[in-house]
Amino acid sequence: MKLLSFTLLSLLLPVTAAAQSSEQTQEQVWQRELQYWKYVGSNDTTGYLTLWHDNFIGYPDTGSLTRKDKIAGWITEVHSKKDRHYEYRLIRKAVNVFGDVAVTFYDEEDIWKNNKNEIVSKETFKITHTWQKHHNTWLIIGGMSAPIPNDL
Secondary structure, three states, rough: OHHHHHHHHHHHHHHHHHHHHHHHHHHHHHHHHHHHHHHOOOOOOHHHHHOOOOEEEEEEOOOOEEEEEEEEOHHHOOOOOOOEEEEEEEEEEEEEOOEEEEEEEEEEEEEEOOOOOEEEEEEEEEEEEEEEEOOOOEEEEEEEOOOOOOOO
């Protein structure tokens, strides 16, 4: 009986360890997404660019392919509106891990408030980023963003 219990335990441990490892990796990658938005919220384009692989290419919501050297321009624009204050809300959908590659899926809500802290407008985007681990650091290697029409 002890041998059977030991055998079953030794068979289940790698599965449990793999599940925990996958969950830990999902959380590591999600923390990088949260850091992304902290950089956006604080208008830190230098920090923001540290999240991107040098060979990144993707489709932000502009509709044209963009590389790393052009990816941060929108942040300064967001913070240039003196009569409006920018806030965001993230709705995590999934993080899918494939070894050293992970794909995040989430919705992001832009919330614009006036000087009286009243909401003036909202816009929601569907976002996906593909992350790859490089030298123990997760970097964005690809991604897409698209607005969700308000009439849905």
